[in-house]
Amino acid sequence: MTDATSRRPPDEAAVRRAVAAVWRIESAHVVATLTRMSGDFDLAEELAQEAFVEALEQWPRQGVPRNGGAWLTTTAKRRLIDTWRRRERLDERYRALARDLEQQADAPGYDPDRIDDDVLRLVFTACHPVLSREARVALTLRVVGGLTTEEIARAFVVPVATVQQRIVRAKKTLGAAHVPFAVPERDEFADRLGSVLGVLYLIFNEAHSASSGEELLRPELGREALRLARMVAELVPGEPEAHGLVALMEFTAARFPARVTADGAPVLLADQDRSRWDRSAIARGRAALARADATGRGRGAYGLQAAIAECHDVAASVDDTDWERIVLLYEALGRIAPSPVVELNRAVAVSMAEGPATALRMVDDLAASGALRATHLLPSVRGELLARLGRGDEARAEFLEAAARCGNLRERAVLERKAAEAVTA
Amino acid sequence: MKYMLIMRADERAVEAYKDIPFDEVIARMGAYNEQLMKAGVMVGGEGLSEADEGFVVDFDADPPLVTDGPYGEVKELFNGFWILEVSSKEEAAEWAKRCPLGPGSKLEVRRVTGEDDFPADNEWIQKESEWREQLGTN
Numbered sequence: 217m218t219d220a221t222s223r224r225p226p227d228e229a230a231v232r233r234a235v236a237a238v239w240r241i242e243s244a245h246v247v248a249t250l251t252r253m254s255g256d257f258d259l260a261e262e263l264a265q266e267a268f269v270e271a272l273e274q275w276p277r278q279g280v281p282r283n284g285g286a287w288l289t290t291t292a293k294r295r296l297i298d299t300w301r302r303r304e305r306l307d308e309r310y311r312a313l314a315r316d317l318e319q320q321a322d323a324p325g326y327d328p329d330r331i332d333d334d335v336l337r338l339v340f341t342a343c344h345p346v347l348s349r350e351a352r353v354a355l356t357l358r359v360v361g362g363l364t365t366e367e368i369a370r371a372f373v374v375p376v377a378t379v380q381q382r383i384v385r386a387k388k389t390l391g392a393a394h395v396p397f398a399v400p401e402r403d404e405f406a407d408r409l410g411s412v413l414g415v416l417y418l419i420f421n422e423a424h425s426a427s428s429g430e431e432l433l434r435p436e437l438g439r440e441a442l443r444l445a446r447m448v449a450e451l452v453p454g455e456p457e458a459h460g461l462v463a464l465m466e467f468t469a470a471r472f473p474a475r476v477t478a479d480g481a482p483v484l485l486a487d488q489d490r491s492r493w494d495r496s497a498i499a500r501g502r503a504a505l506a507r508a509d510a511t512g513r514g515r516g517a518y519g520l521q522a523a524i525a526e527c528h529d530v531a532a533s534v535d536d537t538d539w540e541r542i543v544l545l546y547e548a549l550g551r552i553a554p555s556p557v558v559e560l561n562r563a564v565a566v567s568m569a570e571g572p573a574t575a576l577r578m579v580d581d582l583a584a585s586g587a588l589r590a591t592h593l594l595p596s597v598r599g600e601l602l603a604r605l606g607r608g609d610e611a612r613a614e615f616l617e618a619a620a621r622c623g624n625l626r627e628r629a630v631l632e633r634k635a636a637e638a639v640t641a
Numbered sequence: 642m643k644y645m646l647i648m649r650a651d652e653r654a655v656e657a658y659k660d661i662p663f664d665e666v667i668a669r670m671g672a673y674n675e676q677l678m679k680a681g682v683m684v685g686g687e688g689l690s691e692a693d694e695g696f697v698v699d700f701d702a703d704p705p706l707v708t709d710g711p712y713g714e715v716k717e718l719f720n721g722f723w724i725l726e727v728s729s730k731e732e733a734a735e736w737a738k739r740c741p742l743g744p745g746s747k748l749e750v751r752r753v754t755g756e757d758d759f760p761a762d763n764e765w766i767q768k769e770s771e772w773r774e775q776l777g778t779n
Contacts, residue, residue, distance in 0.1 A: 240728060240732055473755070
């Protein structure tokens with residue numbers, strides 16, 4: 217490892233990995249600090265990247281500095297001064313900064329409160345509503361999470377050039393819209409925090425059930441979303457929904473170890489080996505939910521979904537699950553965040569609590585309303601209910617319809633198997 | 642991947658710490674823990690009480706001999722641990738290096754094994770899974 221550099225000549229690959237690790241931990245701070253100083257997010261991101269490249273060049277020769285984050289920040293600040301110099305804008309701001317930098321030498325003052333504040337501004341900037349959802353996702357992973365463009369491309373199964381383009385365009389859009397580098401004012405705070413949490417949940421869901429490709433799970437991406445959600449929750453500790461989202465992710469991630477077989481096929485909730493669920497993740501989920509409740513502001517949509525996930529996670533089996541409670545939680549969720557998917561899930565819970573006949577009526581109403589026409593969810597639930605009612609032929613048709621609509625190859629295989637089983641049953 | 646940071650201190654570190662006000666020790670560790678929390682990487686951790694509250698089970702004797710602390714023969718004490726969820730070994734090392742410890746202290750960093758590290762078809766591994774299940778859902 218890198219500390220062995222004092223004894224052995226530096227192993228370049230090891231130093232590269234060490235630089236990448238420091239980058240992962242510090243890039244958000246560096247970009248945030250530079251954006252505050254320059255008022256230019258695009259420039260700040262570029263300078264931070266240049267500092268990173270410089271670290272890759274220098275650290276293998278000079279060794280990894282004791283405070284890598286400070287090194288990166290200082291290097292990026294120097295480049296900022298050079299940029300200003302080139303632009304011949306020798307204003308007082310520059311002079312003050314240069315003086316400041318000379319005094320600090322290589323150990324810039326560390327003000328954790330200011331850094332937190334800057335990182336929070338960065339999070340809100342990367343998730344700004346003027347950007348498309350894809351752009352928010354890419355920008356958040358890149359500038360807040362410190363992932364490389366290649367890593368993001370790999371996670372979302374898109375070409376590197378596409379991600380690059382999204383990031384460049386996103387930065388231009390932010391610049392053109394004169395998006396301020398600021399934590400939103402009180403009156404729009406809730407909406408903007410909602411956008412931030414939404415982006416993180418989107419990233420997590422991509423890991424949880426990939427919308428395309430062959431891999432069902434992308435655990436690394438899920439962990440990254442969880443890390444960022446924990447980070448945001450610590451930055452805004454008084455916001456119940458931030459903790460609710462952390463809880464929801466923990467409860468969901470707890471089931472990851474049992475969600476696929478050794479050869480990668482998905483395992484349905486009812487068939488999962490619950491002993492493989494991650495108990496410590498469940499404990500952390502409950503702690504996060506308790507923190508959400510402790511704010512005294514009630515549970516929001518994420519808190520309620522977390523509570524539903526908790527019901528599953530603490531049950532010894534599907535039969536042992538408190539389905540009545542889940543039905544009530546879905547009703548509450550449907551009131552504050554109505555959506556056809558919530559209704560569909562409520563129908564599934566009702567089918568477990570009261571039987572498939574009542575649930576089928578709910579699902580038929582949903583179908584009649586024309587909702588969820590494009591996804592495989594509705595026919596797949598309908599197929600399940602029909603199968604339980606002994607209407608095998610109809611069930612088969614629904615499962616085949618669901619399979620045809622399903623983009624994930626692994627999930628499609630499960631639906632096709634169910635279609636085959638529906639007639640034999 | 643999860644890593645466990647195991648804190649070890651020898652007598653030198655224990656002596657050195659006696660010169661630092663307790664409030665300061667707590668403040669430094671608190672600031673470090675806060676950094677870990679705010680980075681979203683901390684998933685667990687505990688400190689351990691003084692050695693004189695512990696004891697040793699010695700397997701040189703048959704049956705094993707239980708003796709009171711302090712650990713006369715042991716040079717390094719295990720004082721506490723953190724469990725971090727990080728993306729690489731290097732990231733674990735980077736966090737470990739930031740721990741506010743002084744000379745005489747060591748952090749041992751170990752990867753925490755997951756179920757994937759064991760043969761899933763082994764009878765005892767399966768039994769352990771069942772025990773975990775029972776403990777977790779009581």
